[in-house]
Amino acid sequence: MPDGALPVLDVRDLKTVFKTRSGEVHAVNDVSFSLRPGELLGVVGESGSGKSVTMMSLLGLLPSPPAEVRNGSVMFDDKDLLDVDAETLRAVRGGKIGFVFQDPMTSLNPVFTVGVQVMEPLRKHMGMNKKQAAARAQELLELVGIPDAKRRLDDYPHQFSGGMRQRVMIAIALACDPQVLIADEPTTALDVTIQAQILELMKELRTKLGMAVIWITHDLGVIAGIADRVMVMYGGQVVEHAPVANLFNDPQHPYTRALLKTIPTIHGERAARLTVIEGQPPIIKAAPSSCPFRDRCDVAFDRCANENPPRYDLGAGHDAACFYNARTGAPRDA
Amino acid sequence: MLDSPQTPLVSVRDLKMHFPIHAGLLRRRVGEVKAVDGVSFDVMEGETLGLVGESGCGKSTCGRAVLRLYDITSGEITIDGTEIGDKSQSKLRKMRPTMQMVFQDPQASLNPRMTVEAIIKEPLDEHTNLTEAEKREKVGELMDAVGLNRQFAKRYPQAFSGGQRQRIGIARALALNPKFIVCDEPIAALDVSIQAQVVNLLEDLQERLGLTYLFISHDLSMVRHIATRVAVMYLGKIVELAPREALYAEPLHPYTKALLSAVPEPDPSLAQKNERIVLQGDVPSPANPPEGCNFCTRCPSVMDICKTVEPEYFEVAPGRFTACHLYQNNNDTAE
Numbered sequence: 001m002p003d004g005a006l007p008v009l010d011v012r013d014l015k016t017v018f019k020t021r022s023g024e025v026h027a028v029n030d031v032s033f034s035l036r037p038g039e040l041l042g043v044v045g046e047s048g049s050g051k052s053v054t055m056m057s058l059l060g061l062l063p064s065p066p067a068e069v070r071n072g073s074v075m076f077d078d079k080d081l082l083d084v085d086a087e088t089l090r091a092v093r094g095g096k097i098g099f100v101f102q103d104p105m106t107s108l109n110p111v112f113t114v115g116v117q118v119m120e121p122l123r124k125h126m127g128m129n130k131k132q133a134a135a136r137a138q139e140l141l142e143l144v145g146i147p148d149a150k151r152r153l154d155d156y157p158h159q160f161s162g163g164m165r166q167r168v169m170i171a172i173a174l175a176c177d178p179q180v181l182i183a184d185e186p187t188t189a190l191d192v193t194i195q196a197q198i199l200e201l202m203k204e205l206r207t208k209l210g211m212a213v214i215w216i217t218h219d220l221g222v223i224a225g226i227a228d229r230v231m232v233m234y235g236g237q238v239v240e241h242a243p244v245a246n247l248f249n250d251p252q253h254p255y256t257r258a259l260l261k262t263i264p265t266i267h268g269e270r271a272a273r274l275t276v277i278e279g280q281p282p283i284i285k286a287a288p289s290s291c292p293f294r295d296r297c298d299v300a301f302d303r304c305a306n307e308n309p310p311r312y313d314l315g316a317g318h319d320a321a322c323f324y325n326a327r328t329g330a331p332r333d334a
Numbered sequence: 335m336l337d338s339p340q341t342p343l344v345s346v347r348d349l350k351m352h353f354p355i356h357a358g359l360l361r362r363r364v365g366e367v368k369a370v371d372g373v374s375f376d377v378m379e380g381e382t383l384g385l386v387g388e389s390g391c392g393k394s395t396c397g398r399a400v401l402r403l404y405d406i407t408s409g410e411i412t413i414d415g416t417e418i419g420d421k422s423q424s425k426l427r428k429m430r431p432t433m434q435m436v437f438q439d440p441q442a443s444l445n446p447r448m449t450v451e452a453i454i455k456e457p458l459d460e461h462t463n464l465t466e467a468e469k470r471e472k473v474g475e476l477m478d479a480v481g482l483n484r485q486f487a488k489r490y491p492q493a494f495s496g497g498q499r500q501r502i503g504i505a506r507a508l509a510l511n512p513k514f515i516v517c518d519e520p521i522a523a524l525d526v527s528i529q530a531q532v533v534n535l536l537e538d539l540q541e542r543l544g545l546t547y548l549f550i551s552h553d554l555s556m557v558r559h560i561a562t563r564v565a566v567m568y569l570g571k572i573v574e575l576a577p578r579e580a581l582y583a584e585p586l587h588p589y590t591k592a593l594l595s596a597v598p599e600p601d602p603s604l605a606q607k608n609e610r611i612v613l614q615g616d617v618p619s620p621a622n623p624p625e626g627c628n629f630c631t632r633c634p635s636v637m638d639i640c641k642t643v644e645p646e647y648f649e650v651a652p653g654r655f656t657a658c659h660l661y662q663n664n665n666d667t668a669e
Contacts, residue, residue: 046525161616162389191388191552193613196596200612218526221555221598244602262530264559266582266597267604273537274530274559280495281525 007034007075008179008212009058009097014072016050016057019065026284027053029236030071035180040206040213042227042244044220044259048281050236051216055182058082059097060089076180095125098173100166102185107169108157114141114168115153121175140171143208145201163194167201174205184216199226220263224248229317232256235282235292238311242318252320252327254297291323299324301331342376342412343546344400344514349373349409349419351392351399355621367621369395371570373409374647377514382540382547384561384578386554386593390617392570394438397516397550401433402426414513431461431510438519440499444491450477450502451487457509476505480535497528504535508543516548521556533560554597558582563653566590569628570620572647575655586656588635627659635660 016028028050035041045051056062058074058081074081077096081089093099101107108117118140119133128136134153141149144167157165166186173181183202187195203226206213217223223230223244230247232240232255240253251257261275279296291297294304303323311319312332325332351370354363369392377383387393399406402418411419414432421429437443444453451473458469474484480501491499500520507515517536521529533556539545551557557564558578565575566589574587585591592611613632618624624631630640639659647657 046527163616192554192596192598193388193592194616195598196610196612199598200610219598220526220600224600224602224604225598248600248602259526260600262527263600264555265599265601266555266558266594267599270558274534276530276534277527278531280497281527 005036008037009035009214010073010075011054011058012073012075014054014057014074015070016053016062017068017070019068023285026287027067027236028057029284029288031233031236031238033231033238033241035212035214037179037212038206038210039228040215040226042223042230043214043216043233044218044223044230045233046218046281048283049233051233052184053236054233055184055214055216059093059099059182060086061093091125094121094173095176096179098176098178098181100169100173100181100183100186103189105162105165105189108165110157113154113156114160117157118153118168118172118175121172125176136175137171140175141168143174143205144168144171145197146171161194162190163197166190166194166198170198170201170205174209177209178211180212180214182214182216185218186215187222188217188219195222202226220248220260232259235288236284237288237292237308237321239293239322240318240320241311242314242320243316246316246318250318252314252318253293253322254299254324254326255293256320257326258296258298291321299326303331340378340381343379343414344377344548345410345412346376346400347374347410349396349399349411350407351395351404352407365621367619368570368623369620370399371620371623373567373570373572375565375572375575377546377548378562379546380540380544381562382549382560384557384564385548385550385567386552386557386564387567388552388593388617390620391567392620393550393552393567394518396567397435397518397548400548401435401516403435431457432512433514433516434507434510434512436500436503436507436515436517436520439523440491440496440503441523443503444499446491449488449490450482450494453491453502454505454509457506461510472509473505476508479508479539480505495528496524497531500524500532501535504532504539508539511543512545514546514548516550518550519552520549522551522553529556536560554594566593569617569623571628571657572655573629573657577653580654586650586654586661587629587658588633588660589629592632592634627657 012032014028014031018025018027031054043051057069069082115137118137122128122133122136137153138149146152146164146167187198227244230244231238234255240256251260258277262277277296282292288308291304291309294300309321309323311321313319323332349370350372352366352368355365357364373396385393398404400411409419454473454476455469458464477484482501521532549560561578563577564581565572568589574590585594592613595611615632618631626642627640627645630636637659645657645659645662647655650656650661
């Protein structure tokens, strides 16, 4: 990936809070990251880690109330997306930034044909007429590998299988030649052999179209295969961020290390017993004043309970939010 | 792996579960979905048989049919020496204590209006003559066994997290001291860091209570961890069954090969090298399976014979079963 290239998307100190009857939930806490042109950034985390809410916040897709984006900036195309009017934001969403959601069963409208749904962004964002849009829609379905694309445009979503529906979703997201594609668990609902098809398709499309991708998943295996850089989230924060090889070969945050040990694999040694991360992921009720992972961490010490660790730069594009230095085996200096 | 001759606790022969399709004004029967279509396997005492496959392959239906949660179309099922394939539901009821089930979705399989204590106690109410105090003590023991705090006995399922709810489901399954438990995707709905907790619990309980599991899952990595032997299903049939190590080291059936190669590896250097077999197309409908081998429409090694003749399921090497013409030929020439 070209280092030093200007990022297409630059997110700084994003903070999102949900107001609920039982108080506030701090779902996203000071998340910062940038996305360079043409790269694939993997975002890993368990449910409730804030990975989806982060992406929804930056495109203003969260209903408010209960959600409230409290702080931060999202620079895209020389504009702060948190600061622009609804009209501009709508033009960006589905236009220059495409979106693919997890569940292909519910993200397509069952009462419209697939053709109508693929053509919608073309007509809204690109101002195409019906004929142009239909031709482009056919091209798009062919691009994502749907056989017999022309005829399939007239079919309804229920006539497509899960994998094919996800291809349709990707076609819709790609409709307006986006600079950025945000894919939220796009293969989680699919079977492994179908997931393999979609992953191959994604690799192919990236080389063909050169767009930058944010790929959200909980599956470290998927990330290892496609990402250039990885961001690990826990408790609404970025706890570690590194180029993909560094993250897997030299994980620095105790959560990443534990997570990599927890998952069994197809190859390699078969552990007699799985390593367990005891306890439950936290629900962050207030602005964090301590490390969110400390209760489940095996190297936590008193400082972790009193301060929330910042992201320490470890060189080579690698950073981790932890007071404990895994390389030296000692606490970091204050 | 134990070398001593093992005795099957569960023995399934040519199990078929077809669901009728009704259509038209008169709701006439126009066809059937062959969800499970002639499946045979044994589950040895004390082992875990992993049953893997993709969604719609019939693995869950198979698990439910083995426990006779359905009235099966045909086939024999012997559990602990008793043939249950043709038993009436009222007779089966008396046998339920031996065989239990842990369901996939702990959200849907626990009654939200019952307390945890009531949920775990229900099988005891139905099948035992224990006094109320004895039952309450037993519930406490079960909660201890699955790592739930006894103090939470009066709470409702929604007060618990996914992993804890799955523990409640496991405690309920254990209440009647079963020998055989069908675990239907017990960890699929849980987060990665919680999955390991539940799998370790299942392994501990197996060791302590001598349980036998049929572990149904789509997660091949987790099955490699927990299973003694593994059966792979595709479109209603078992295509391969083998001891764990053999299956993962050297898969025989082309579908097993493709399935294993499709599993993403959490290692970027391996992921780069991995020669992934990407299958074309989708699984055919079980209402209208292809002629010949069920896998012939997607198989990378398909031959002419595959499109006409259904391959026989046979023992290709000791303990290794497969249904594929590639090996049938070898077998014929060897004889």
